[in-house]
Amino acid sequence: MSERLVNMLSTEEIAARVRDLGAQITKDYKDKNLVLVVVLKGSFVFASDLCRAIDLPLRIDFLGVRSYGEGTESSGVVQITHDLSKPIANEDVIIVEDIVDTGLTIAHLMDLFRTRNPRSVKVCALLHKPARARVSVGIDYLGFTIEDKFVVGYGLDFAERYRNIPYIGVVERS
Ligand code: IMP
Ligand code: MG
Numbered sequence: 453m454s455e456r457l458v459n460m461l462s463t464e465e466i467a468a469r470v471r472d473l474g475a476q477i478t479k480d481y482k483d484k485n486l487v488l489v490v491v492l493k494g495s496f497v498f499a500s501d502l503c504r505a506i507d508l509p510l511r512i513d514f515l516g517v518r519s520y521g522e523g524t525e526s527s528g529v530v531q532i533t534h535d536l537s538k539p540i541a542n543e544d545v546i547i548v549e550d551i552v553d554t555g556l557t558i559a560h561l562m563d564l565f566r567t568r569n570p571r572s573v574k575v576c577a578l579l580h581k582p583a584r585a586r587v588s589v590g591i592d593y594l595g596f597t598i599e600d601k602f603v604v605g606y607g608l609d610f611a612e613r614y615r616n617i618p619y620i621g622v623v624e625r626s
Contacts, residue, residue, distance in 0.1 A: 457614070457621035460603060461596060466578075466620065469595045470498070473576060474505020476593060477546065484544040485571070486510040489536065491517055491561070494550035497607035497615070498578045498595075502548060513537055519557055530560045540570040546593070550608050551579040554586040562589070579603065579620070 477486075486506075490499040492514055503512060516534030545565060552558055558575055565573050576593035583600035604610045605617030614623070
């Protein structure tokens with residue numbers, strides 16, 4: 453069986469959208485204490501481009517999560533494998549996610565973070581697959597809405613592979 457990647461979003465399309473998101477966040481967070489919380493591992497590529505598109509002093513922290521799911525399906529039971537390095541009380545948090553699929557992971561993280569008394573919590577996601585939503589989550593900054601296909605690249609993996617592909621693609625088997 454062979455695998456090939458079909459392009460869904462090109463490197464150029466992603467770069468242009470990430471620049472727009474960064475400019476919007478720069479406007480919205482002028483007088484705030486911005487902390488980008490990067491949800492590992494999938495968001496590391498998106499976050500590294502996004503943070504360089506934001507022209508503000510900011511802090512970056514990382515959150516490791518593991519979702520107990522069957523295959524490619526999220527269960528919504530999220531285990532924190534690496535917690536933030538500092539408290540977020542009185543800070544303006546943006547959670548940076550690669551993709552919101554069922555919405556269960558982000559819903560869980562919003563609930564968790566609210567117990568830590570930040571001044572605000574918003575969500576920035578590169579991708580959204582509304583067809584598979586199980587809970588409704590507000591995405592404050594969204595890159596692209598995509599159809600219901602399993603995508604890889606630009607940080608996203610399939611069984612830990614393809615994270616380094618510089619565009620977003622769909623794996624096809626033949
Ligand atoms: P959710 O809890 O179902 O919203 O899923 C969130 C996580 O599942 C994402 O942060 C990804 O790590 C992973 N995921 C969901 N859909 C895809 C996909 O199409 N490709 C790669 N990872 C995905
Ligand atoms: Mg993720």
